[in-house]
Amino acid sequence: MTSSPVLILDGLSKSFGSVRAADAISLKLFRGEVLALLGENGAGKTTLMNMLFGHYMPDSGKIDIIDGSGHAKPLQLGNPQASIAAGIGMVHQHFTLAENLDALDNIMLGSESFLHLRRNKSQAIQKIQKIMNDSGLVAPMDIAVGRLTVGERQRVEILKALYQDVKILVLDEPTAVLTPQEADKLFENITAMTKNGLSVIFISHKLREVLAFSNRIAVLRHGRKVGEISSKEADERKIARLMVGEETKVFSKKELQVGETVLEVDNLTISGSSKRESLSNISLSVNKHEILGIAGISGNGQTVLANAISGLVKSSSGQIKIDGKNILINDPSNIIQAGAGRIPEDRHKDGIVGQMSVAENMIIEDLNNSKIQSRGLLNNEAIMRHCSDLSSKYDVRGPGPNASARLLSGGNIQKLILARVFEASPKLILANQPTRGLDMGAAADVANRLLEARQRGSGVILISEDLDEILSLSDRIMVIYDGKLRMAETHDRETLGLMMAGEAA
Amino acid sequence: MIRIEPRNTNFAVFTYGVPILSAFVALILASIPLWLAGAPILISYVEMAKGVFGSKFAFSEMLTRATPLMFTGLAAALAFRAKLWNIGAEGQLYLGAMAAVAIGTGYIEAPAFILLPLIIAFGCAAGSVGMVVPAILKTRYGADEVVTTLLLNFIIIIFLQYMLEGPLKDPMGLGWPQSSPILDQGMLPPLMERMRVHSGLVIAIVCALIAQFMLARSVWGFKLRAVGENVFAARHAGIKVNHTILGAAAISGALAGMAGVSEVAGLKGYLTSDLSPGFGYAGIIVAMLAGLSPIGVVISALFIASVFVGADSMSRAMGVSSYLADLVVSTSLLCVLIGGFFGRFKLVRTNLEGKN
Numbered sequence: 001m002t003s004s005p006v007l008i009l010d011g012l013s014k015s016f017g018s019v020r021a022a023d024a025i026s027l028k029l030f031r032g033e034v035l036a037l038l039g040e041n042g043a044g045k046t047t048l049m050n051m052l053f054g055h056y057m058p059d060s061g062k063i064d065i066i067d068g069s070g071h072a073k074p075l076q077l078g079n080p081q082a083s084i085a086a087g088i089g090m091v092h093q094h095f096t097l098a099e100n101l102d103a104l105d106n107i108m109l110g111s112e113s114f115l116h117l118r119r120n121k122s123q124a125i126q127k128i129q130k131i132m133n134d135s136g137l138v139a140p141m142d143i144a145v146g147r148l149t150v151g152e153r154q155r156v157e158i159l160k161a162l163y164q165d166v167k168i169l170v171l172d173e174p175t176a177v178l179t180p181q182e183a184d185k186l187f188e189n190i191t192a193m194t195k196n197g198l199s200v201i202f203i204s205h206k207l208r209e210v211l212a213f214s215n216r217i218a219v220l221r222h223g224r225k226v227g228e229i230s231s232k233e234a235d236e237r238k239i240a241r242l243m244v245g246e247e248t249k250v251f252s253k254k255e256l257q258v259g260e261t262v263l264e265v266d267n268l269t270i271s272g273s274s275k276r277e278s279l280s281n282i283s284l285s286v287n288k289h290e291i292l293g294i295a296g297i298s299g300n301g302q303t304v305l306a307n308a309i310s311g312l313v314k315s316s317s318g319q320i321k322i323d324g325k326n327i328l329i330n331d332p333s334n335i336i337q338a339g340a341g342r343i344p345e346d347r348h349k350d351g352i353v354g355q356m357s358v359a360e361n362m363i364i365e366d367l368n369n370s371k372i373q374s375r376g377l378l379n380n381e382a383i384m385r386h387c388s389d390l391s392s393k394y395d396v397r398g399p400g401p402n403a404s405a406r407l408l409s410g411g412n413i414q415k416l417i418l419a420r421v422f423e424a425s426p427k428l429i430l431a432n433q434p435t436r437g438l439d440m441g442a443a444a445d446v447a448n449r450l451l452e453a454r455q456r457g458s459g460v461i462l463i464s465e466d467l468d469e470i471l472s473l474s475d476r477i478m479v480i481y482d483g484k485l486r487m488a489e490t491h492d493r494e495t496l497g498l499m500m501a502g503e504a505a
Numbered sequence: 506m507i508r509i510e511p512r513n514t515n516f517a518v519f520t521y522g523v524p525i526l527s528a529f530v531a532l533i534l535a536s537i538p539l540w541l542a543g544a545p546i547l548i549s550y551v552e553m554a555k556g557v558f559g560s561k562f563a564f565s566e567m568l569t570r571a572t573p574l575m576f577t578g579l580a581a582a583l584a585f586r587a588k589l590w591n592i593g594a595e596g597q598l599y600l601g602a603m604a605a606v607a608i609g610t611g612y613i614e615a616p617a618f619i620l621l622p623l624i625i626a627f628g629c630a631a632g633s634v635g636m637v638v639p640a641i642l643k644t645r646y647g648a649d650e651v652v653t654t655l656l657l658n659f660i661i662i663i664f665l666q667y668m669l670e671g672p673l674k675d676p677m678g679l680g681w682p683q684s685s686p687i688l689d690q691g692m693l694p695p696l697m698e699r700m701r702v703h704s705g706l707v708i709a710i711v712c713a714l715i716a717q718f719m720l721a722r723s724v725w726g727f728k729l730r731a732v733g734e735n736v737f738a739a740r741h742a743g744i745k746v747n748h749t750i751l752g753a754a755a756i757s758g759a760l761a762g763m764a765g766v767s768e769v770a771g772l773k774g775y776l777t778s779d780l781s782p783g784f785g786y787a788g789i790i791v792a793m794l795a796g797l798s799p800i801g802v803v804i805s806a807l808f809i810a811s812v813f814v815g816a817d818s819m820s821r822a823m824g825v826s827s828y829l830a831d832l833v834v835s836t837s838l839l840c841v842l843i844g845g846f847f848g849r850f851k852l853v854r855t856n857l858e859g860k861n
Contacts, residue, residue, distance in 0.1 A: 310741065333743030342741070350741040355734040364731060364742040367724050376724050 003031045005066055006199050007088075007168055012051055012061035021047040023223040024061070029168065029201060032194045036210040036231070037203045038243055039220035039439075045203050048220070049170050053090045054080035084110075089166030091157045091174060099146030103139055104128070107160045124163075131162045135189040149276060149299025151178060151465075158186075162193075171202040173437065175209060179297045180467050180497050187213040207236045208468070219243055243440065253451055253473070259288025261324075262427045262459035263309070263340075268318035270304055277304050279483045282318070286428065286459035291450065293474025294463045294485070297500050301483040302463050303345060306432040309461070310342045311335040322428060336365055341426030343417055345433045345463075347410070351417045354406030358398060359387035361405045362420055394419035395445070411442035418449055429453055432463045447473055467493060467500075527844025531837040538832050544823045553833075556818025557811045563818065565700040569772065571810035572702075573598070573781065575709035576764035577788025578795065578802035579716055580632075584757035585797050586720065587733040589640065589750055593654030594761035595785025596661035597632040601762025602769040603665060604631035606673055606684040606776045609691035617690035624691050625708075625766055632762015633755045635661065640754030644747040658785070666778050675775065684776040693771035705767030709803070712760065716799035729753050761785060794841060812837045 007029040014022040022044045029035050039045050050056040052063060057078035064072040065086045076082035097106045108124050125141065132138055139148065139155040148156065154174065161169055175183040187209065190200055204210050210217060210231070217234055219227040219242040227242040263286040272278040276299045286292045296302055307313045309320060311332040320327045322338040335342075344350035352361045363372050363383055371382050387401040396415045398408040408416065414434070421429060431450060435443035450460055450473060463480075464470050470477060477488040479499040488496055536546045557567050577594045584591035591597075604627040613620060639657060642648035668674075669682040677685070693703045720726035731739040732749045740746050764784055769776050791809055795801030816830035 312740065332741055333745065336743045344741055349735070349737050351738060353731050353735040353738045356730060360727065360731075364727075364738070364744070367727065367744075373724050378722050378724060378727060380722070 003033070004070060005029060006031050007052075007066070008064040008072070009048070009052065010062050010064065012048065012058045012063070014047055014051060014056055014058050020223045022051065022058070025220070025223075025225050026061075027218055027225065027228075029199050031199055032197055033215040034190065034194060034200045034202065034213060036214035036217045037201055037220065038207075038210060038217060038239060043220040043243075043439075044223040045220055046172065047223075049090065049172065049201070049203070051077070052083065052170065053088060054078055054083040084164070087165070087167035088170070089161035089164055089168070090170040090172070091154070091161055092172050095153050095157050097145045097153060097156060097160075100144055102142050102144055103148070103152075103156045103159075104141040106145055106156055107141075107163050109160075111164050128159060128163060131159055135159075135162065135186070135193070137186065137189070147274065149297075151182075151298040154178070167197065168199050168201070171200065173203055175204065175206060179465070179500050180493060181501060182297070183209060206466075206468070207239055210239070211236065240440065254455065256289040256455065258290045258475070259457060261285050261287050262322060263461070264319075264321040264324075265309070266319040266321070268305075268308060268320065269316045270308060270313060271316045272304060272313075276301065276483075279304055279308070282483075282485050284461075284478060284485060286461055288427075288457045288459055289454055290475045291454050291460040291462055291473050293470035293477040294461060294480055295467060295470045295477060295488075295496055295500055296463075296465070296480035298465055300480050302432065302480055304483075305480065305485075306342075306345060306430060306463055309335070309340070309430050310344070336424075339424075339427035341421035341424055341429045341458075343414075343421055343429070343431040343434045345436075347413050347417055348406075352405045352413055355404055357402050358391070358396070358405050358408065358416065359383050359401035361416055362387050362390055365420055365424070390419040390423060394422075411438050414438060414442060414446065418446065422449055422453060425456070426453075426458055429458050429460045430463075431460065433465065434462070435464070435466065435469060443469075467496060470496075523844045523848035524841055527840040528837060530844070531833075531840035534840065535833040535836045538829060539825070542825045542829060544825050544829075549819050549823050549825075552822040553815040553819040556815040556822070561697070562700060563814070565697055565702040567807070567810050567814045568696075568702045568706055569700075570814050571806045572706045572709050572771070573764040573768050573784040574787055574791050574806035574810055575706075575713060575803055576760050576767060577784050578791030578806050579709070579712055579788075579799055580757045580760035580764070581788045581792035582795060582797045582799060582802050583716060583720075583729070583760065584636070584753055585733075585792060587729045587750055587753035588736070589643075589733075589753055589757070590651045591636055591654055591754070591757050591761075592651055592789070593635060593639065593657050593785070594757075594764070594788050595781060595783065596654070596658035597635040597758045597761035598765040598768070598781050598785050599661050599665050600635045601628035601632040601765030602776050602780055603668060603673065603765075604628045604762070605691075605766045605769050606687065609687040609770060610685040610775075611688060614688075615690070620688065620691045621693070621770075624687070624770055625763065628766030628770075629759035629762045632760070632765065633758040635762070636754040636758025637751060640751050644750055662778065665776075669776065669778055673776065682778065686775045687770050691770060692774065693767065701772060703767070703771035705771035708763070708767065709806075712763070713799045713803045720799065725752065761788070764788075790838060790842075794838075794845065796845070808841075809834075809838070 005028045009025060009027040011024045011026055012022055013024050025044065025048055037045050047056065051058045054077070063075040063077065065075050066072050075086055098109065104121065104124065107128060128141065137155045137158055139152045139159065145153060145156060174186065178186060191213065194200060211234060214231045217229050217231055217239060218225060219239065221243060265282055265284045268279055268282040270279045279301050282305065284292065294302065304313060308315055308329065311330060311334060314330040320329060322340060325338065327338055328334045348354065353364065363386060366372055372379060384401055390396065391401070394415050396412050396419060398412050405413065405416065429450065434446045438446065450462065454460055462470065462473055471491060477491055477496065478485050479488055479496060481500060481502045486499060488499060532550060539546050539549050556563055558564060577598065580594045581591060605624045608627045609620065609624045613623065635657065639650045639653040642653055643650045666682065669684060673684045675683055675685040693705050696702045696704055696706065720730065728744050728749045731744055732746050736746055768780055773780060787809065791802055791805045794805040812834050816833040820827045820830040
């Protein structure tokens with residue numbers, strides 16, 4: 001593609017204390033291209049984008065915006081308003097929507113003048129409708145964002161950016177929550193929009209889509225740009241090597257004879273306050289030495305299913321049996337005692353107590369253990385030893401066992417949770433979106449641990465929106481749609497994708 | 506533009522220096538109204554210091570004042586650590602005092618080693634009930650405990666007034682709405698001869714030490730902190746959230762009730778409806794100032810009591826209005842609270858170019 005650049009990042013550096021999060025990164029973005037930004041967690045992608053968006057002030061370097069007539073104009077650094085005015089829009093990985101407002105208000109928020117007394121909603125709706133038609137991104141406009149699914153919220157985020165007539169759109173892990181079909185559609189439409197002059201930077205961990213939909217790929221590692229290649233010349237192996245500095249190991253799944261049933265869910269029905277909080281007549285079983293994959297688009301009942309098996313919600317009818325014994329529903333401690341380990345969907349909210357120390361978070365499910373406590377008093381020495389043992393065994397890296405758990409990176413928080421879950425040698429493992437938001441290294445670690453547990457004899461339920469993950473790990477696959485579970489007879493992307501969309505396969 | 510950022514560094518300078526600096530700023534600010542009132546500033550402050558440290562009596566008065574603040578401060582601190590907003594320490598204090606009076610004024614005749622523990626036990630139990638009820642309403646029905654505990658304060662105070670005009674009224678009290686005096690063997694022994702400071706202070710400090718230890722080292726404290734910091738993760742990890750909240754409520758209420766016991770059985774000897782000049786509410790400030798740490802509560806209660814007693818004594822010595830004393834107290838509190846904020850956060854100035 002030989003077109004003019006719209007954005008030039010020149011030697012941007014940013015340090016946090018002694019950490020150089022970005023080290024003299026230079027990058028060009030051309031009109032109408034899709035530039036993929038790749039790198040492990042902590043490679044500097046988010047830092048770089050935050051500098052572009054004015055959230056961080058670079059220590060050195062500059063950013064030039066080239067307008068339609070080819071004049072380069074330096075961007076005022078560290079000022080989000082200037083970035084917005086220059087037509088840069090960003091869709092964050094962690095959404096920045098007001099949960100109590102509906103989608104329409106969220107989209108209009110920030111693009112209205114304070115002095116406009118009457119809001120022209122119908123005009124806005126027309127404009128949004130047009131964007132929806134163009135992009136295929138559909139989300140309900142009149143429901144409070146807090147009640148939308150993660151997938152829908154992301155669509156609202158993207159719509160919001162598009163509504164503000166951006167010239168440069170940054171997407172941070174945009175497809176993490178979309179179905180393959182939706183993702184393909186999103187990229188199709190992004191490709192269409194780039195024809196009208198939109199330039200897109202997208203951050204992703206999924207090499208397949210990076211290769212398929214980007215024009216160029218820039219790879220960051222340890223705050224430096226280590227490579228920039230045209231997507232046509234790249235292949236997965238080449239990019240992976242650039243990202244981690246070595247070839248990633250591909251996990252191998254051994255054929256195993258399945259054992260007896262560890263979990264049986266029988267006609268479980270939950271009538272929640274809304275459709276996506278409800279399940280109707282769900283039955284499933286998981287055996288020893290087996291991974292049951294549950295695929296589905298977010299908001300089809302995965303969360304409530306996981307919560308029911310975790311003991312967090314009450315069922316209207318139906319039973320859950322672990323090892324043939326009925327489990328008292330609505331009591332997580334009961335489920336833990338029965339031998340179930342749970343990897344929660346939202347690791348920051350349900351997985352850790354951020355203000356408490358790493359060591360304390362390691363033992364939080366194990367407070368009755370006589371090694372941890374005697375007569376109600378905690379044995380600090382044993383806790384510290386436990387923590388350092390597990391930290392080295394599960395490679396949890398951070399500022400030490402006494403540091404607040406919130407200071408760990410997302411990948412290390414997940415490793416902490418894995419350590420907690422796997423150390424209890426559970427009979428059943430419930431992993432809900434275990435690799436969401438993780439870099440390749442950490443995601444591979446999670447996958448390997450799940451396979452290891454399967455080998456050791458655990459039964460695993462893997463709930464994921466990442467179809468590749470489901471396909472590569474699962475022995476059996478079920479698809480959840482609209483609160484109902486269906487067994488997938490064939491394991492191919494096409495069939496599963498259709499089932500996820502609710503169409504009969 | 507100005508942004509607020511948490512300080513990452515935890516220098517001793519900030520932990521100790523900031524409160525001291527804030528106290529100085531408070532003295533400077535409070536000197537303005539003193540000057541306007543025509544009092545010589547330096548001498549006023551000397552009088553204020555004398556009012557706290559000038560004599561054994563002054564110092565013991567300060568300790569006497571600090572004792573109930575320690576109890577109500579602990580009550581607030583423990584509840585707040587569990588994110589249970591107990592605003593009702595004032596009411597629970599009176600419940601504790603009523604129970605102490607009901608038991609201790611002759612209803613049971615027993616030697617001190619039986620009667621005194623009984624009075625304390627009943628006082629704590631009564632305070633406990635006063636907090637457990639709103640906690641049950643919270644865990645069962647989701648009633649906001651800020652509202653229920655606050656409103657209970659008024660209900661309890663009206664109930665107290667009824668009791669003091671009725672069942673608890675002293676027949677020898679010449680018609681005053683006050684209770685009979687607690688029996689001598691039911692009184693908390695004094696700590697110093699001819700001084701008002703009593704062994705309630707020792708109990709308060711022991712309570713603070715135990716609370717500090719239990720929070721950091723016990724499973725109970727672990728659960729309480731986990732529920733307070735992230736109730737979702739605590740529940741997910743199998744911690745029984747409602748049990749934990751009810752437990753925290755019981756202890757918090759008991760401590761507030763103990764404040765009432767200590768005032769009535771340590772200091773006054775009988776109960777009136779003005780036993781507490783808002784110790785329950787001041788306990789919230791004590792707890793916040795202490796950063797919700799039990800040991801910190803002891804220190805901040807001493808500080809606040811010093812300001813109260815010192816300012817009082819100064820206004821009397823200088824012949825200025827006692828409102829000035831209140832002004833000094835509130836200025837100091839504001840400055841130390843603001844100072845505490847700056848100890849934890851910093852302001853970062855960014856100009857339009859965005860340079861730091």
